[in-house]
Amino acid sequence: MRYQLYYWPSIPGRGEFVRLALEQAGADYDDVARRGRSGIDALMREMANPRNPMLPFAPPYLKAGKRVIGQTANILLFLGARHALAPKDDAGRWWAHQLQLTIADFVGEIHDTHHPLGSSLYYEDQKREAKRYAAQFRAERIPKYFGYFERVLKKNPRGRRWMVGGRLTYVDLSLFQLVRGLEYAFPRAMASAERKYSQLYALAQTVEAQPRIAAYLASARRLPFNNDGIFRHYPELDAPRR
Amino acid sequence: MRYQLYYWPSIPGRGEFVRLALEQAGADYDDVARRGRSGIDALMREMANPRNPMLPFAPPYLKAGKRVIGQTANILLFLGARHALAPKDDAGRWWAHQLQLTIADFVGEIHDTHHPLGSSLYYEDQKREAKRYAAQFRAERIPKYFGYFERVLKKNPRGRRWMVGGRLTYVDLSLFQLVRGLEYAFPRAMASAERKYSQLYALAQTVEAQPRIAAYLASARRLPFNNDGIFRHYPELDAPRR
Numbered sequence: 001m002r003y004q005l006y007y008w009p010s011i012p013g014r015g016e017f018v019r020l021a022l023e024q025a026g027a028d029y030d031d032v033a034r035r036g037r038s039g040i041d042a043l044m045r046e047m048a049n050p051r052n053p054m055l056p057f058a059p060p061y062l063k064a065g066k067r068v069i070g071q072t073a074n075i076l077l078f079l080g081a082r083h084a085l086a087p088k089d090d091a092g093r094w095w096a097h098q099l100q101l102t103i104a105d106f107v108g109e110i111h112d113t114h115h116p117l118g119s120s121l122y123y124e125d126q127k128r129e130a131k132r133y134a135a136q137f138r139a140e141r142i143p144k145y146f147g148y149f150e151r152v153l154k155k156n157p158r159g160r161r162w163m164v165g166g167r168l169t170y171v172d173l174s175l176f177q178l179v180r181g182l183e184y185a186f187p188r189a190m191a192s193a194e195r196k197y198s199q200l201y202a203l204a205q206t207v208e209a210q211p212r213i214a215a216y217l218a219s220a221r222r223l224p225f226n227n228d229g230i231f232r233h234y235p236e237l238d239a240p241r242r
Numbered sequence: 243m244r245y246q247l248y249y250w251p252s253i254p255g256r257g258e259f260v261r262l263a264l265e266q267a268g269a270d271y272d273d274v275a276r277r278g279r280s281g282i283d284a285l286m287r288e289m290a291n292p293r294n295p296m297l298p299f300a301p302p303y304l305k306a307g308k309r310v311i312g313q314t315a316n317i318l319l320f321l322g323a324r325h326a327l328a329p330k331d332d333a334g335r336w337w338a339h340q341l342q343l344t345i346a347d348f349v350g351e352i353h354d355t356h357h358p359l360g361s362s363l364y365y366e367d368q369k370r371e372a373k374r375y376a377a378q379f380r381a382e383r384i385p386k387y388f389g390y391f392e393r394v395l396k397k398n399p400r401g402r403r404w405m406v407g408g409r410l411t412y413v414d415l416s417l418f419q420l421v422r423g424l425e426y427a428f429p430r431a432m433a434s435a436e437r438k439y440s441q442l443y444a445l446a447q448t449v450e451a452q453p454r455i456a457a458y459l460a461s462a463r464r465l466p467f468n469n470d471g472i473f474r475h476y477p478e479l480d481a482p483r484r
Contacts, residue, residue, distance in 0.1 A: 053397040054337045057344045057390050067333060071343040074336060091309060094316060095296045101313040101346075102299045108350055116358045117371060118378045129359060129371050136360045148299055155295040 003029040004063040006043045006056075009036075011229035012177075014072045014107065015060040020173040021076055023216040025083035031221070033059075073100045076170045085170045096164045099152065099171045103178065106145045110181070111230050113137050113237055127236070134237035138189040142182065146197045149175060153199040160199050161206065168210065175200065176207035181231035189239040245271040246305040248285045248298075251278075253471035254419070256314045256349065257302040262415040263318055265458040267325035273463070275301075315342045318412045327412045338406045341394065341413045345420065348387045352423070353472050355379050355479055369478070376479035380431040384424065388439045391417060395441040402441050403448065410452065417442065418449035423473035431481040 003022065007015030009031075022029045032046075033039040046068070047056055056070030062078070069075050077097050080086030086096045116133040117126040149163070158166035163175065179200060183190045194201045207213055216222055225231050245264065249257030251273075264271045274288075275281040288310070289298055298312030304320070311317050319339050322328030328338045358375040359368040391405070400408035405417065421442060425432045436443045449455055458464055467473050 053394075053399050054333075054340070055390070055394060055397070056340075057347075057387075069336065069340065071340045074340045074343055077339075078336060091296075094311065094320060097319075098296070098298075098311065098313045098316045101316055101343075104343075105299075105350070108347070112354070112358075116354075116360075117375050118358075118383070120378045120382055121374075126374075129374075132363075132368075132371075133359050136362045140362055141360070145299075148297070152295075152297060155297070157295050 007060040009033040012223045013229045017174045021079045021170045087165045103174050150197045176204045179204040184225040185231040186238045249302040251275040254465045255471045259416045263321045263412045329407045338411050345416050356474050392439045418446045421446040426467040427473040428480045
């Protein structure tokens with residue numbers, strides 16, 4: 001089946017977690033909005049499709065035949081089961097999903113580093129607040145989340161290579177994106193992270209070395225991080241220069 | 243099976259979405275941390291249980307036999323399947339979960355109305371920022387989310403009585419809590435909401451009238467909203483007096 005992914009065309013954003021799963025699965029998909037103007041129109045139209053009673057609240061959403069599935073973690077739950085990107089047993093599947101929901105919470109906080117007062121104001125109009133938010137984010141939230149993920153990796157009964165069980169899952173793909181995104185956004189704050197979270201960084205490298213992921217990252221399909229997305233590099237939000 | 247729910251003992255918070263599901267299911271459960279000091283110790287201990295490789299990131303989490311399940315929406319996915327609080331078919335089950343994840347996003351934003359700069363600062367130390375956040379929240383976010391839920395209700399092919407399909411699901415229970423919580427937090431901003439979102443309000447009343455929910459709400463097990471939880475009533479964050 002050919003999927004249609006609907007997401008904003010110019011940012012990696014939340015859509016990237018879905019793209020990574022589609023790419024690792026070797027799935028056939030259209031990145032609809034990247035067709036240009038007509039693609040963005042299609043994204044807006046489908047979101048309000050009067051024939052679809054299961055309306056998504058926001059992009060990303062995925063069309064799989066007649067089904068339209070919204071919410072990043074929910075899309076991954078769906079793709080994980082279909083493309084062996086999650087354990088087959090219930091306990092493993094729900095554990096992977098639980099981790100993905102914790103990643104989603106973290107992504108929300110990462111977004112708030114540059115928009116603590118909400119998305120309706122420009123960054124420039126909440127820069128001072130963003131600095132205060134980012135300071136506690138760097139000092140407390142990165143260590144809290146990364147410390148947690150590192151602990152989970154170390155406690156995996158099937159070994160430290162993957163987050164869940166003995167095979168790659170969509171959770172690993174998402175954590176790779178988190179690590180690289182935070183390095184992009186907060187290069188100074190993250191300078192010592194590889195030493196502190198060595199298992200997590202090893203995981204990111206293992207993900208990057210997967211043949212399909214490596215090919216994807218080298219392709220034009222991969223959108224670079226930029227300052228319109230979730231991970232933004234504003235030097236004033238990063239740790240102070242030494 | 244008797245469940246153990248682990249959540250902070252003095253606030254409804256995110257735990258309340260789980261409590262409502264347990265109560266509607268007529269499930270046997272301990273609200274562990276409400277046993278007093280020893281209960282809070284148990285909550286902290288279980289969260290770092292060295293024998294559990296599937297560590298929760300934060301409360302609420304639920305013990306079901308040997309399994310420990312974290313993340314509110316994930317717990318509801320689990321309980322929904324076990325206690326007929328979600329559709330049986332895959333499409334319906336995932337649609338309910340998608341809606342619950344959208345509720346989770348909204349709950350995060352509700353929390354941010356009083357803590358836009360993060361939870362490590364007191365409200366008093368971010369009151370000015372909270373006022374700015376709350377203004378856009380009242381003007382844009384409540385209409386966006388409530389408008390969406392109202393639309394979904396109206397488009398339910400099985401009728402407007404429930405959000406998903408033809409029976410009560412955990413999504414309905416959570417929306418009841420959202421409506422009442424926002425009324426508590428923003429009484430002036432919500433004064434005209436019942437007129438605008440009449441289906442959603444009718445749903446909240448239908449939920450409240452369910453015999454088990456009615457009994458629960460009248461019991462001491464139901465924690466009242468208060469200013470330590472997610473829904474807080476700070477008059478300065480509400481709409482201006484007329």
